[in-house]
Amino acid sequence: MIIGKIDAQLKGLTHYFTGAPCKHGHLVNRLVTTGACIECAKVKRKKCSPPTGFPKGRPRTGEIRPLSVNAIKMAEYRKNRQACDPTYKDAHNTRTSAWQAKNPERAREIARNSYKRRKERENGNE
Numbered sequence: 001m002i003i004g005k006i007d008a009q010l011k012g013l014t015h016y017f018t019g020a021p022c023k024h025g026h027l028v029n030r031l032v033t034t035g036a037c038i039e040c041a042k043v044k045r046k047k048c049s050p051p052t053g054f055p056k057g058r059p060r061t062g063e064i065r066p067l068s069v070n071a072i073k074m075a076e077y078r079k080n081r082q083a084c085d086p087t088y089k090d091a092h093n094t095r096t097s098a099w100q101a102k103n104p105e106r107a108r109e110i111a112r113n114s115y116k117r118r119k120e121r122e123n124g125n126e
């Protein structure tokens with residue numbers, strides 16, 4: 001059933017349907033609140049939620065290991081989150097700087113390790 005945004009609003013509905021696909025080609029209901037199609041809203045929600053099952057702590061042995069699956073997932077999440085939420089990057093940078101000021105030794109170690117890891121990757125055949 002085709003129902004415009006205003007009509008849906010007047011009837012107290014949360015969704016409406018224009019009969020036309022959204023800019024991503026989804027032919028589904030749209031949200032009265034934002035006008036976004038529910039498929040696009042779903043995709044965005046997924047992108048902006050942190051990955052599940054992320055462990056709280058890792059043993060700090062000082063050895064250099066390849067990035068764990070979770071670390072890669074977290075990095076991806078941060079990237080997506082930054083795209084969705086411009087304030088996230090600033091907040092993250094502030095938190096990181098504060099932590100680095102409190103843990104200079106560990107911060108140096110992490111910087112060294114990530115530098116080595118990057119060098120190894122560059123020297124590899126990727």
Ligand SMILES: [Zn+2]
Pocket residue numbers: 022023024025026037038039040041
């Ligand atoms: Zn859509």
